[in-house]
Amino acid sequence: MLVMHTPPQHHIVILGAGFGGLRTALELEKRRARLKDFHVTLIDKRSEHVYTPLLYEVSTGALHDNQKFCVGELCSGVAVPLEAYPQAMRSKRLTFKRGEVTGIDPKKKEVHLKDGTRISYDDLVVALGSAVSTFGIPGVNEHALFMKCLADAFRVRQRLAEFLGAYVEGKEKRVEIVVGGAGPTGTETAAELGNFFDRLVKNGIIKRKDYEIRLVEAAPDILGIYPEKFRVHARARLETIGVILMTNTKILEVKKKQVVTDKGEINADVMIWSGGIRPLDVVKTFGLALDEKGWIPVEPSVLVKGQKDIWAIGDVAAFLDPKTGKRVPALAQATTKEASVVAENVTRRLERKRPMAFHPPSHWVTAIPLGGAYGLVDFGSWSLRGRLGYFVRKAADFFYFFSILPFGQAFRMWLKGTNVYIKND
Ligand SMILES: Cc1cc2nc3c(=O)[nH]c(=O)nc-3n(C[C@H](O)[C@H](O)[C@H](O)COP(=O)(O)OP(=O)(O)OC[C@H]3O[C@@H](n4cnc5c(N)ncnc54)[C@H](O)[C@@H]3O)c2cc1C
Known part of the structure; x- marks a missing residue:
């Protein structure tokens, strides 16, 4: 047709x-x-149009809470029909x-x-x-989960829910999670998981010795494109919430429940790959x-x-x-x-007029949420961190929704999402 x-x-x-x-x-x-x-x-x-900066929230949002949220509610803060x-x-x-x-x-x-x-x-x-780039690393497509679209976030959520269910019933003793690639997406995903499990420990649902979260990066540092000071804060935050950083470590292969690196093998009950795009x-x-x-x-x-x-x-x-x-x-x-x-x-x-040229700014201000009510905002020569950074990021979410929806709908979307996702923060 x-x-x-x-x-x-x-x-x-x-x-x-x-x-x-x-x-x-x-x-x-x-x-x-x-x-x-x-x-x-x-x-x-x-x-649906998906607001990717909040995808990680869908994978853990209110997962530990007794109050059950349906798929629609989980999507309400990130997806526009x-x-x-x-x-x-x-x-x-x-x-x-x-x-x-x-x-x-x-x-x-x-x-x-x-x-x-x-x-x-x-x-x-x-x-x-x-699309997600796996750089041809064997086993990534077969054994890893991703964080690129809404379905990916739900797959991660499903795996975490399965583990928690089995752990509570005594069928699982321990979970080891590996996040591959420490760009903004990998780092915020690892931080979200770190904070989520930290919450579970505080709520008496899991023991600290029963889980491990590792962020593996081939480069010498995480968040390589950001200024050194920004990276120092990010590393400190990840350590506080129990994420183990493995920099200068190349992933060579992903197997079922195992990641092979140039430094040795690591157990990986859950592997989330966020190494780059193609x-x-x-x-x-x-x-x-x-x-x-x-x-x-x-x-x-x-x-x-x-x-x-x-x-x-x-x-x-x-x-x-x-x-x-x-x-x-x-x-x-x-x-x-x-x-x-x-x-x-x-x-x-x-109009038969000459086209305008795109002039990119010399610096892109970026906000990275690092688990709970903690955000890092990079303004180039200075940065904001902690709760203030988190609020800047929340405001940025709202302004995005407001830029694509009428005010009332944008506000409802932001509020609904916040209501579900804040349960972990
Ligand atoms: C988890 C995550 C977090 C991110 N966080 C941030 C952030 O905080 N800040 C930031 O600035 N950037 C962030 N990004 C990057 C940002 O999402 C992308 O740069 C942005 O989405 C690019 O916009 P786009 O329109 O090119 O592509 P997209 O937004 O990906 O849109 C492409 C669309 O094309 C559709 N499509 C693809 N193939 C086909 C096909 N064959 N037929 C029909 N439709 C098709 C897809 O369904 C999709 O809707 C993040 C990305 C991810 C994955």
Whole structure:
């Protein structure tokens, strides 16, 4: 089936309703007076937009609590339903289409979906994100859990729940958890687990000697991209909540219940891998120019190199900062800024104006929650830590929801999530 929009209506198709795709749709809506007759189709294989910075909360949130929370309640603070989104935003120019993108045809200006649907476009925005990279380490795909999407967070939750159930019944004596990769995601996951088990000890549910959490990193330190002072605070916090740091340690293989490193073997009843990201396989089929790692290189306007009407933003795009020559980091913040640029440039293309260039800031302020009511915020030359850092992070969560939802809905989402997740904090 071919879905077409009749000219002169300008059809903008966005692939992926994550941080980049959703924000692009909203930014286009803001420019409706300038765009005049247009329609936006937002395509995603999932039915919800996920706020990844809070994913770790889903894996442990209220797990120890007697009060049971259903899946819907656990998701309520991280997932925005996409089918109802255009209505929630009162947008008549936005359609959400659920479907898996299997390819594009730049010559015919069509997107192909797995169910056979073909959708024609005038402008195409690729915002499909990234996949987990296992760096070819044997056994990771088979034996490790991940922390990339909502389903991953629930898998971790399930494993923890199984262990706790068996421990309480006396069928399990001890659990050893290994988190592989100490970037922001791995570090905050390890910290969340450290704090969660610490809570269980304080509540008399588990004995301290009956669990071990290790954070394994090949580089000399955790959170390698952050300033030294920031890393010192992060290390101190992890030690306080009982996370064992194993830096300068390369994971060579993951087996069932065991991780083989260059320093020896470690027991791992639960292994969570967060070693990095790689391009999605489907992007290779698009026929676009790719860089040596498989990312899509873009111009300063975020137009895909060599294309006139295909743009790429977010994790999938290799945007090189003109000041440093380095790739802009794969961050939600960078992605949402690129989304504003793409919306502006699609508008300018229709107005026959010159495109604007994306100028990334010299520093990205990042907030990392480290278990319980503790957060670290890196402002570059200075940082905030502890409870203050935690509140800054909570405020950032709210402002994100408010940027994509009407105030009332954003507040309810933030409140519902906080109500469930705060039980561990
Ligand atoms: C656990 C975790 C925590 C993070 N914390 C932070 C943080 O605190 N701060 C920060 O700045 N960044 C954070 N990030 C990084 C941030 O999530 C990414 O940089 C951001 O999501 C990139 O946005 P995107 O739009 O490129 O991709 P995504 O947000 O991943 O969106 C891509 C979308 O494309 C869809 N999709 C993929 N393939 C297909 C297909 N074939 N067909 C249809 N749809 C498809 C996906 O379902 C998804 O909805 C975190 C990431 C993770 C995993």
